[in-house]
Amino acid sequence: MSVYLREYLTVVWFGVAALAIGGLLLGLAALVRPSKPSYDKGIAYESGVDPVGIGWSQSQIRYYVFALLFVIFDVEAVFLFPWAANVERYGTFGLVVMLVFIVLLLDGLVYAWKRGLLRWV
């Protein structure tokens, strides 16, 4: 168990290194730079024009639709991994099962495509 967790220690060290480097650079910059804050410096930069409204704005539904389709095929990929990791083990049966699964999903994709869901209007 401990050997196993120690292998994952790399991940922890990696995270620590990321934080340390980021902190170091920002900390150094904070030490070196002069600090004279003013309101004009704090506002968002929009090509030199004064920004209108607040930073958050309503986005369009088509972003959401693409994200939703992405999740659907992401889930498909999740099912593909365990099969692909050991594909020869499941033989013809596994191949048929996975083909049926993919064909059914392709059916859904064709349907979404024909309905114009993949078009960015």
Next chain:
Amino acid sequence: MSDATFLEFVVFFSAAVMILGGAVGVITMKNPVHAALGLVLTLFGVAVQFVAMQAHFLAAVQVIVYAGAIVVLFLFVIMLLGVDESMDLSIEPIPIQRPLAAVMAVGLVGLVGAAIVRARDALIIAPGDGIATAADAGTHDANIKQLATNLYGDHVFAFQLTSVLLIVAVAGTVLLTRKWPKDVADTESSDA
């Protein structure tokens, strides 16, 4: 306490703090985007717990699907609805609701907690007894093999029908954006 169990304890404890802290953040944050980020913390903590239980594959899926795709979806919904038009949540339609919910929540946590603590003695399973773990198999991809054996073995029918479920999801996505087929006057349907 030996070195190994101490390490396990540290991992478990930090992951548990992440999960609970994130969950509390989700329900207390005023800004919905911050709440969504709290959810990321919770889901990531769950992934760490999966790792601690030697379920690498589930941990990876947890990060890719949940912390990645699904939270992005949440953020799109939040952006779609507009963060600036936040609702005033202090108005109560039924005044007793919130205290009652708090009492219920505490009671439920107490009940389930007590049940789990008392079950500890009854459910100690020796290694190799009951559910097999990746450690028993001894290889690195034993985990994923075990999952696949279940998925393409006894649960293959449920797995196949999951694809029908995904078709339903595609149909739902289409419905969200489709135009109304016939031009029925709004007045006719809105008061029905």
Next chain:
Amino acid sequence: MIASLLAQAGDWTSPSIDWAALAPEIVLAIGVNIILLLDLQLAETKKWAIATITGFVLLGSFVAVVVLAVTGDGARSLFDGRYVVDDYALILKALFLLAAYVVVLLSQTELEEGGYYQGEFYVLLVCSVLGMVMMASARDLVSIFVALELLSIPAYMMAAWNKRNRKSNEAGIKYYLLGVFASAVLLYGMSLLFGATGSTKLTDIGAALLDGDLIGLDVVAVVFVVCGFAFKISAVPFHQWAPDTYEGAPTPVTAFFSVATKAAGFVALMSVVFIAFPGADGVYQPLIWVMAALTMTFGNVLALRQTNIVRMLAYSSVSQGGFILMPLAFAGEPGVGPAALNAVIVYLIAYAFMNLGAFAVVIAVTRKTRSGEISSFGGLFSYAPGLAVAMTIFFASLAGIPPLAGWFAKFNAFKAVLDAGTTAAYVLAAIAAVNTVIAAAYYMRVLRVVWMDEAPDGDTSPVKSPAPVVAALAITVLGTIVLGVLPNLIARAGAIDALTGAFAG
């Protein structure tokens, strides 16, 4: 290279699959895809063909079920007993398919005239039915959960089908949020159950719970699982979504929810109660007892006060759910198990006919009156005597008046409860008897309006019902009368000794 890979492949044998046993599900799954792709090709004016094709898909699946029932020699068990096709499964599959067919008949003109999307509606309907058909055979927590999601998720969308109507959207969102919450509770219960017993197979869970004393974890798991299903069958106190969803959803969809979705919830509950929980009867019996008593009482009392017919039928459906639940409160008593199982199945069949019929009449009449108020049914007998008689048959059956189907169903439920012979059983039977009288009051109130009152606006032009609605009415009237007059028919259908794999006693 490949040879060495194959050498590593290890000892894995593909599960042997009895394809014939899966035929009803396969027909439906292929049907879903055919309808989906055909809908893309059809012009808007030819969409009516989709309803016909849906009918044929359901018929094909029904034929497969009948063939299995006729040729079947005992139960067919697949995937190591995780998917079982026995008499119990087959009769419920047939019920789901028949109910779905009646709903297709009812939806057809409604969708065409209302200008709804048609293709997707039938796709979702067939997906939902596929989930129900799967539920009838599922004997494993994983397949039960997949089946439950497969039948619920299309239902959430169907509730909000009238996209331009605020009430329909409210119906969809309420059903969705509470349904997902129920799924979460159920899933938590299932995970605890898996943790406590080490298996997702119902028979294994049953054996583990019978072995030794129940621990607290088992109790919590059982309670959560039962509560999760209670949402689906809209048992009080988990019924809050039902009236708003039933009222807001398009009426044919409401008919589908009140009959098919509810029946699927009961099927899941029965599978779990009879196979997995015999060792936990001390936990689920009091829980179901309280839920049954509350459900019928609350449903009836609230139904009394309704002026909208669909809302009244919604509360009446909640209260009927209490009657169906009643026998399950004694499912674990020695010797009562088979009687309780029969009573629930018989009630589900009878209820499907009479409730679908009641909704069919409402759909036929509101096509003319455009109003859901009970008062708008005044004088129905004077201008549409056929519909008035049909309505009388359905409402009398719902009230439990012999010799109609509802009477035999109620009789069976009471018999199963009284068989238990405990004080709790007598008290519950007494509560049910009082409720039967209350229920009769509001069913009769509607019938009085239909027979005695004048038409509210003096409009006595005849109701023109489209052929599919007439067909639906014919099926349901026939079912309600035949099952009432010849109760042996339905009794034999429900005479299932035990679920395959269930523990005797």
